[in-house]
Amino acid sequence: MAESPRILVVDDESTIRLLIREVLEQRGFQVLEAEDGPGALKVFDEGKPDLVLLDVFMPGLDGFQVCRHLRARPGADTIPIIIITGTEDYDAIRRAYEAGATDFIGKPINWIILGERVRYMLRASAAVRQLAQNREFLARAQALARLGSFEFRPGKATLDVSPEFCEICGLSCPGSEVDWEDVIGVIHPDDWKALEPLVEQACTAGICFRQDIRLVTGNGIRRYAMLQVDAETDADGAVARVTGIIQDITERKLAELLEADSNRILQLIVQKEPLERIFREVARLLERQLPLAMGVVCLVADDKVVSVTAPGAEQGFSEAVSGTALSAESGTHAAAAYLGQPVVAPEVFSSTFWRRARHVARAFRIRSSAAVPVYSGTGQILGAVSMVFREEYQISGADLALMEKTANLVALAVEQHQLSQRLIHQARHDPLTGLVNRAALNHWLERVLKERARHPSLGAYMLIDLDRFKHINDSLGHHVGDLMLKQVADRLRQVVRDSDLLCRMGGDEFVLILDRLRDKNDAARAASRILEHVGRPFHVEGHELHVGASIGITLFPDDAVDTTTLHKNADIAMYVAKNQGGNRYHFFDGRMHEAVIQRLQVENDLRKALERNEFQLHYQPQVDLTDNRVVAMEALIRWNHPERGRIPPDRFISIAEECRLIIPIGRWVLQEACRQAKLWQDQGLDPIRVAVNVSAVQFTETDFAETVRQVLQETGLEARWLEVEITETVVMKDQEVVRSNLKKLKDLGVFTTLDDFGTGYSSITYLRQMPLDGIKIDKSFIRDLETAAPSDESKNAGLVKAFVNLAANLHLSLVAEGIETEDQRRFLLQLGCSRGQGFLFNPPVPAEEATALLRSKG
Ligand SMILES: Nc1nc2c(ncn2[C@@H]2O[C@@H]3COP(=O)(O)O[C@H]4[C@@H](O)[C@H](n5cnc6c(=O)[nH]c(N)nc65)O[C@@H]4COP(=O)(O)O[C@H]3[C@H]2O)c(=O)[nH]1
Known part of the structure; x- marks a missing residue:
């Protein structure tokens, strides 16, 4: 059974106190008594009354003072305090309210209604308490949900807002009121452009809406918020009030952004976009997640930073960091790659990770930084992803986790790039000798021929076929044959210039393209050098081997200007060289054609x-x-x-x-x-x-x-x-x-x-x-x-x-x-x-x- 309410009666007159006790106890209340102010405060603290009946005029502390003291006590703000005063004493009534009284009772006391009055006051105060509690719950719930509320009347320059609204917007809102100007000031200008007409429609036509916006608060930190707005109309159908909620959806939005950014980067990786472009996106991803940070992606090779991508950096930053030798003291990026673990420098100027790179930190105003290494699938360190801050910033575990995520993207991009480079290399090169293959040669030659059509100059297409190679292959086996071909390729490499293209067409057939010759003698000299190099003995697995070469040379644009004809011509010239005993070169001559055609005829x-x-x-x-x-x-x-x-x-x-x-x-x-x-x-x-x-x-x-x-x-x-x-x-x-x-x-x-x-x-x-x-x-x-x-x-x-x-x-x-x-x-x-x-x-x-x-x- 619920305990009966306790009423504290404070009066210096004992008869009055007695009478009140009589009346109230009859009505089922418990009564506590105090005869003066100090006694009242003491009994209040000990007895925790639910209501106070307080006489105004008492010696020592009067009723007003006691009322003020009581109200100052924790938890006493909702306790009804009824002041007993003269009915006509309006000044006392006013002062009683000012001192925090809930109500007053006039003297002489009407004993019949006293009980009813007390009961009513208790019910009212319970309701008020409940309301306060509800309000508190609501505020707590709103804070938990990062949910704020607001309302405004169309045409009015201010909005009534909840504390959480202010918190989300980063505004201080004295009196729960804030100027429209201030609110607009924190909304991202692009988003306000989209929002303004919606607000307008809500005010004029009562159209509800829901809209996501970005908030740019004083210190530059951006938040994402969701607005949901409703309008109330009056009896005439005119909009009387617009109410709404604002919810901080930064976490969700960042997660969505992270996912969208990661997906876009993955797509760029799949599309084999240049690494630089992908790294820029990675850096931007970091910056979108942490607007105070500047994202940096470094690649390392041979214990050095070899490339730096930092789209948000000032000019000269990449150059300053590029080439840094990896060490635990040359900045967090170099340290993470050097140590192979995440590295954090909350205060760059006292951090050992920056000991040898303070000049860089000073030049680019870096105050805090952190970096994580980028590992390949095989455990090789490819580089580092880092974030630098121009303000001091406490890097959290979540920030490091974010960087790890981006490091994985960087690793994927680099590995994909390396793989496609390898595939491109494989597709263009002969696996045995490492020389370019026929497909790559055709591609290259076509480009050169096109270029030569615009800027004519003499070139030579040289087909080199080894003499007696088949014999070596047949007698000593393919293994020796392959090793021999490798050595031949090495010797040919020694003869060619950087501007020439040397290719293995397959078997024992090589093609050398010489571009920009002064005259055909240049080609003849190159052919002689090849014969001399290839003519020297080869030593393969204990065998001394001798091969020669038969070389057919055709000139472009003189003999032909297309790949197929050039190859055919060189083939004919090579055939003639071979038929004359090999180990020689021959320039193509139109008359050779006939002889070769004849040979083909015989074969047919x-x-x-x-x-x-x-x-x-x-x-x-x-x-x-x-x-x-x-x-x-x-x-x-x-x-x-x-x-x-x-x-x-x-x-x-x-x-x-x-x-x-x-x-x-x-x-x-x-x-x-x-x-x-x-x-x-x-x-x-x-x-x-x-x-x-x-x-x-x-x-x-x-x-x-x-x-x-x-x-x-x-x-x-x-x-x-x-x-x-x-x-x-x-x-x-x-x-x-x-x-x-x-x-x-x-x-x-x-x-x-x-x-x-x-x-x-x-x-x-x-x-x-x-x-x-x-x-x-x-x-x-x-x-x-x-x-x-x-x-x-x-x-x-x-x-x-x-x-x-x-x-x-x-x-x-x-x-x-x-x-x-x-x-x-x-x-x-x-x-x-x-x-x-x-x-x-x-x-x-x-x-x-x-x-x-x-x-x-x-
Ligand atoms: N795989 C294969 N190869 C074949 C076949 N038939 C001919 N040959 C090849 O073709 C070569 C020339 O044959 P030939 O004109 O009948 O010429 C013959 C013959 O007519 C010629 N000959 C014979 N007596 C004399 C002579 O007194 N003086 C000269 N100068 N030549 C002679 O000498 C050549 C002797 O033959 P070889 O030295 O073996 O040289 C032969 C042989 O290597 C065949 O069925 N299969």
Whole structure:
């Protein structure tokens, strides 16, 4: 049950006090008494009454004074104090109110209404207390929600505002009233432009609105606020009052801004915008979040600050910071990057982080600063994000967290940039040599050609193709080949000037573009230097390797002004250089074109020749030099071209080899020769060996021996009647494959001979290692034998003698080819060579004639 209200009765007359007690206790109140002022204050403090009945006239402290003392007590402002005074004593009544009395009761006291009066006063004071409490709650709630309220009458120069309104706007509002002028003064001018017509409409037409605005307060700190405005109309429909709330939405707005800014920066990163532009946005993001700060983004490399982006900085700031060596004392940016951790300097001039950079701080009026390092995904420090303040500023944990966020954006941008730089580099460069590739060359050349169209000057397009590289690749493997190409690229780099462009087109083909030449001799000199550099021996994994180069040069704009034609021209010139034995350069000449076109024509026709049955085999006998008996037949291919007549093998074999058509053609030769040899046997002729020339390209196919086995099987010829002639270039190829194929042929029972012996490089070691059956001395050694008497020690005679001895030592059969005269035959016999081949005995003839020959001389 609620306790009954306590009433303090203060009167110096004890009878009055008694009477009042009587009346009030009957009505259920508790009564406390005091007979004078000091006693009243004491009882008030101890008894905590809910209402005070106070007589005005008392000795010592009178009622007015007691009333003032009571009101000054904490919590006493809402306690009803009823002054007892004379009814007609208006002066006392006025003074009682001034002293803080709630009401008065006139003397003589009307005892009947006293109780009612007290009860009413208690109820009223409870209501007032409740109201005050509500108001307090509201104010607290508004403060919590950062919500302020205001109202104004249209046309009036002031607004009535709540304390929170003032707090949000940064205004002092005495009497809860503020001038419109002051309010407009804190609204961002751009936002007021948008707001003014809305306020106008609210005042004139009662249109409600809601609007976000920016507030710029005295110390420059911006806040974001949301306004919601409502209008009340009077009975005539005219706007009587406009009320509204203002809410501080800075936190939410900054979070939204942060998200929007971050998203925009991410988009810039994805769009691969320049780093400088992205960093500017990052700095601006920081400044939008912390308007007092200046955002700075630094990149570091080689322990130095290499780039500084600070859009809000005064001129000269970036230059002053750029190049700073990283240390813990050269400013927070350098310290964060140096230490790899966040660094804060609340007071720059006493901070050790600025010890060696105070001049910068002084020059740019920096008072506080903080920085965080920018880490890459792999833990490498890329730079620092920092904020500097021109006022002293206490950097908070939230500020550092914000900087960390932006540092992540910077890291992302840098990594994305590095990645795209790498991709661009990869797309434009040859991974093996690091030189630019074909695509980049075309791009560059097109630009140069366009530029030259406006400002003509002489340039050269130089196609460099290595000689004998394929041989190195085939024999020593791709690994050695690759290392060799790298070394070639390095040597070419030494020759070129900065303004030239060196490119690897693929394989062993390089292009060098020389721009702005004085004359074509400049290009010739460059080509000579290249030949000289590339001609020196290379040392790769213990091998000493020799390659040369064939260089084709074409000039622009003289020969052509487009990339395709320039390349074609250089290719033709290179081809000519190669055909002349390589290790030389050739300038393009319009007449070369015809020759190359012809070559291409041959290649085209060759492709059709097999199916059109245009090949034929001729046979040339090998004879016993003592009695001219035919001991073997060499099959030699002929091409009967429908338009160009008979084309000798020298004119098409190498082309067929280059385009690998030699493989099907060679198989056809093998098949046809075996078929013919078997036919001769079937025709009752004495069996003889048929010798077939096998190209290096064909022989180094790993399944060559298998092809031979199949052909023998298909034609029914016994292996011992087949002779395979390979040249020394074959032996120099991939020796493992060659040895293995020779071994397989030997196992099959096929006879193998080394053709054109003496023209190549085959050493005796090779000969010993290769399971061969015979050698065939090249015709060039036979040519001058006739002029030398047997006793003469002519060079060739000596060599042939040596070959004879070598063959005997290695148990190899020996044949001499190209015997044209009787003297040569005799001489060879004297030297110990008993087998030969040549026009002296018979030129190569078609199969029918060869058959007749066998019939007559077999
Ligand atoms: N000066 C002179 N030359 C003589 C004499 N006796 C024969 N010859 C020629 O010397 C060449 C001998 O063939 P090779 O050295 O294997 O040289 C051959 C061989 O390397 C190649 N060849 C021919 N047929 C084939 C074939 O079916 N396949 C392959 N891969 N190469 C072939 O073409 C080369 C040239 O063949 P051919 O024009 O038929 O030329 C033949 C032949 O006609 C002579 O007394 N004096």
